[in-house]
Amino acid sequence: xxxxxxxxxxxxxxxxxxxxxxxxxxxxxxxxxxxxxxxxxxxxxxxxxxxxxxxxxxxxxxxxxxxxxxxxxxxxxxxxxxxxxxxxxxxxxxxxxxxxxxxxxxxxxxxxxxxxxxxxxxxxxxxxxxxxxxxxxxxxxxxxxxxxxxxx
Amino acid sequence: xxxxxxxxxxxxxxxxxxxxxxxxxxxxxxxxxxxxxxxxxxxxxxxxxxxxxxxxxxxxxxxxxxxxxxxxxxxxxxxxxxxxxxxxxxxxxxxxxxxxxxxxxxxxxxxxxxx
Numbered sequence: 001x002x003x004x005x006x007x008x009x010x011x012x013x014x015x016x017x018x019x020x021x022x023x024x025x026x027x028x029x030x031x032x033x034x035x036x037x038x039x040x041x042x043x044x045x046x047x048x049x050x051x052x053x054x055x056x057x058x059x060x061x062x063x064x065x066x067x068x069x070x071x072x073x074x075x076x077x078x079x080x081x082x083x084x085x086x087x088x089x090x091x092x093x094x095x096x097x098x099x100x101x102x103x104x105x106x107x108x109x110x111x112x113x114x115x116x117x118x119x120x121x122x123x124x125x126x127x128x129x130x131x132x133x134x135x136x137x138x139x140x141x142x143x144x145x146x147x148x149x150x151x152x
Numbered sequence: 153x154x155x156x157x158x159x160x161x162x163x164x165x166x167x168x169x170x171x172x173x174x175x176x177x178x179x180x181x182x183x184x185x186x187x188x189x190x191x192x193x194x195x196x197x198x199x200x201x202x203x204x205x206x207x208x209x210x211x212x213x214x215x216x217x218x219x220x221x222x223x224x225x226x227x228x229x230x231x232x233x234x235x236x237x238x239x240x241x242x243x244x245x246x247x248x249x250x251x252x253x254x255x256x257x258x259x260x261x262x263x264x265x266x267x
Contacts (some may be wrong), residue, residue: 007239008239008242008243008246010243010246010247010250012247012250012251012254014250014253014254014257014258015254015257015258015261016257016258016260016261020257020260020261021253021257024253024256024257030256033256034249034252034253034255034256035249035252037245037248037249037252038248096161097161097162114250114253116246116249116250118242118246120161120162120165120238
């Protein structure tokens, strides 16, 4: 993970094959088993796995003692089976705008490396518009903030 | 994730997407600067700097005030922190999701091997 970015990127190696990981991201019965954080559960999950098709995950339960029911959903932007999945990400009823999540799967010794990139773009169009700005070397947002705090 | 009503994260991240604007932010995070001061290191026209400042201002990442005939620009750290919080929130979320995913999948694999 690089905290130097103005986007979120997380990597993890999972000791199963790529097709198993891809299934877990796209098959509702499997999505239900891992998508909800903490003690929450997924009450319902749907996935219409085609470009432009939608997915929806209803999460139920408490987080740190508070009711945190929430439903997240979006549309698939690109699908390369067992390799890549890009989809929009939006909490229903929340005023936060749509964002974009990309899941990449790579073979590594003994399993699959999963890379999740979560970026903020209000629409596919603005994503394209800003693509170039994001590819360069990005300043360290966190250090900028820390630097400022130190001077206070 | 409920977002702050005072700031638009979309505007903030769009403003941060440009390297010149990030450099301007870095500069004003040290101390207040005049527009002329900001234009100098980038060899940019005042008009070009003003355009970047407008984008930063729309995202509320900077404060501007006029003193005499000069405009002074300073960082609004609160807006920057909002962006930082969004990143921290989803970092935690996806890390935990990947842990949970790997637990489920690796358990499944073991089960199949012992069957």
